[in-house]
Amino acid sequence: MTEESRFAFESVLGDGEQTALLLDHKGQVRAGLYLDANGADVSGEIGFALAGVGFEATRSMRHLDLGEWRAIVCECDDANLALAPADDGDVVLVAAAPSVPSGFVRRLLDVVSQRALAWRREVA
Numbered sequence: 001m002t003e004e005s006r007f008a009f010e011s012v013l014g015d016g017e018q019t020a021l022l023l024d025h026k027g028q029v030r031a032g033l034y035l036d037a038n039g040a041d042v043s044g045e046i047g048f049a050l051a052g053v054g055f056e057a058t059r060s061m062r063h064l065d066l067g068e069w070r071a072i073v074c075e076c077d078d079a080n081l082a083l084a085p086a087d088d089g090d091v092v093l094v095a096a097a098p099s100v101p102s103g104f105v106r107r108l109l110d111v112v113s114q115r116a117l118a119w120r121r122e123v124a
Contacts, residue, residue: 005031008119012111017097020112022119025089027051031119034095046093053083054091071109075102082109092116 008031009020021032027047034043057069074081079095080102086092094109 001029001031005119005123006033008032009112009115012115013108017100018105018108019095020108021046021093022086022116023047023050023091023093025052025054025091030090031116032093034093046095050083050091050093054085054089057083057085071106073102073106073109080105082106084109084113086113086116087120090116 008022013020019032019034021034021043022030024030027050029043029047032043033041034046036042053072057072061067061069069085072081072083075098077098080098080100082094082102082105084092092109092113094105094112096105096108
């Protein structure tokens with residue numbers, strides 16, 4: 001991954017306690033950076049843990065006859081997370097500190113998703 005792709009979402013994330021990743025269907029990081037509380041890059045580990053999540057969300061929605069999935073929002077002890085599908089089975093992840101309201105994380109997901117689409121067009 002290039003330095004440019006690592007910082008693809010920097011302009012839309014601002015200086016707050018949030019981060020974003022663009023993951024392919026195998027969990028490989030295509031763009032973004034996820035640093036843990038100690039400043040270590042855990043992007044690969046996060047991607048690995050989320051491998052196949054887009055497929056599973058699609059399968060579950062189809063099984064339940066609820067239409068297409070648009071977002072998943074999770075409030076956890078360590079972070080508030082939001083996921084959304086992107087083109088070609090990719091998934092966008094936004095994570096923020098637990099103190100960041102989940103509504104803000106969800107809105108940020110929309111902005112990051114748009115940036116991910118623009119970034120993919122730029123590198124294509």
